[in-house]
Amino acid sequence: MSTYLVFGATGNVGRRVAERLARHGAAVRATSRTPDSAKLPPGVEVITPDLAAPGALDGVEAAFLMWPFHSARPAGPIVAALQRTVRRVVFMTGGDARPGLAPDEQPTPPARWHATVERLIELSGMEWTVLSPSTFMANTLWWSEQIRAGDTVGGAFGSVAMTPIHEDDIAAAAVHALTEPGHAGRRHTLTGPETLTQAEQVRVIGEAIGRPLRWQELTPADERARLLADPDFPAGFVEDLLAGYAAMAAAPPPVPTHTVHDITGAPATPLSVWAAEHAADFGAVPR
Numbered sequence: 604m605s606t607y608l609v610f611g612a613t614g615n616v617g618r619r620v621a622e623r624l625a626r627h628g629a630a631v632r633a634t635s636r637t638p639d640s641a642k643l644p645p646g647v648e649v650i651t652p653d654l655a656a657p658g659a660l661d662g663v664e665a666a667f668l669m670w671p672f673h674s675a676r677p678a679g680p681i682v683a684a685l686q687r688t689v690r691r692v693v694f695m696t697g698g699d700a701r702p703g704l705a706p707d708e709q710p711t712p713p714a715r716w717h718a719t720v721e722r723l724i725e726l727s728g729m730e731w732t733v734l735s736p737s738t739f740m741a742n743t744l745w746w747s748e749q750i751r752a753g754d755t756v757g758g759a760f761g762s763v764a765m766t767p768i769h770e771d772d773i774a775a776a777a778v779h780a781l782t783e784p785g786h787a788g789r790r791h792t793l794t795g796p797e798t799l800t801q802a803e804q805v806r807v808i809g810e811a812i813g814r815p816l817r818w819q820e821l822t823p824a825d826e827r828a829r830l831l832a833d834p835d836f837p838a839g840f841v842e843d844l845l846a847g848y849a850a851m852a853a854a855p856p857p858v859p860t861h862t863v864h865d866i867t868g869a870p871a872t873p874l875s876v877w878a879a880e881h882a883a884d885f886g887a888v889p890r
């Protein structure tokens with residue numbers, strides 16, 4: 604039986620890819636730096652992410668790859684290790700890497716390093732598919748502490764519009780691309796079903812958890828200070844995040860794609876459903 608490798612299998616998307624493959628009855632090998640606490644489904648083999656280690660890729664037919672690194676430096680060794688054994692790779696890109704631009708033409712460091720990985724994979728000789736998802740709905744968990752504490756969410760760029768996507772829709776698309784023909788050499792742009800500003804996302808979460816919530820606009824300087832006070836937000840990430848919001852504010856609002864439906868046969872999940880699933884994270888009793 605073919606084995607599927609899931610790199611980053613404890614992450615927002617990787618965990619759901621591993622779970623979906625395991626539910627399909629596939630043999631799954633998953634990576635985590637701490638295999639003992641990975642909490643993946645029974646039967647999933649968990650290894651450390653050293654893909655060059657003896658046996659790491661034995662029997663692996665197809666791999667899901669995401670990029671947890673803050674540079675492209677590990678890309679050469681990781682792609683070289685995959686290339687030796689794996690026939691098909693599905694790479695979840697990020698950093699708003701723009702298709703058609705060379706890595707050194709990309710506008711930001713995250714775009715440059717994701718584009719570098721894309722380029723290496725495309726030249727590797729493996730069958731490749733790139734998944735380019737929009738903003739994850741899970742990013743709204745950054746507001747969970749504020750929502751648990753009160754009825755307002757303070758942040759900058761409340762009018763910035765996004766097409767937030769449920770992580771499980773990305774995982775579903777990834778599993779189709781890993782297990783079925785027809786995705787080789789393709790770059791799928793995946794989005795959620797609706798365009799919502801940040802302020803609208805807060806309102807939708809409030810409706811889903813049964814409490815009126817509202818956005819409170821902060822200046823970018825106040826938002827920077829607020830985020831930097833949180834140890835989960837390293838300085839480099841905060842700057843990239845604020846620069847990303849500023850770029851989005853200057854661009855036309857994004858338009859949802861139909862790609863999740865085209866690939867999976869099911870419509871993309873709205874934020875209201877995701878928020879109801881995560882009600883407990885926002886301090887509400889799930890309905």
Ligand SMILES: NC(=O)c1ccc[n+]([C@@H]2O[C@H](COP(=O)([O-])OP(=O)(O)OC[C@H]3O[C@@H](n4cnc5c(N)ncnc54)[C@H](OP(=O)(O)O)[C@@H]3O)[C@@H](O)[C@H]2O)c1
Binds near residue numbers: 611613614695698737
């Ligand atoms: N958030 C968004 O809105 C968004 C939108 C589009 C694209 N993206 C892209 O999605 C990717 C992040 O995906 P995600 O949110 O699913 O991941 P995540 O939840 O941040 O999880 C990171 C995963 O990578 C593993 N990991 C962390 N550091 C590692 C290291 N040094 N070596 C090997 N494995 C490591 C972690 O496993 P262990 O801790 O168990 O080792 C975990 O499984 C990024 O490329 C981002 O640009 C994000």
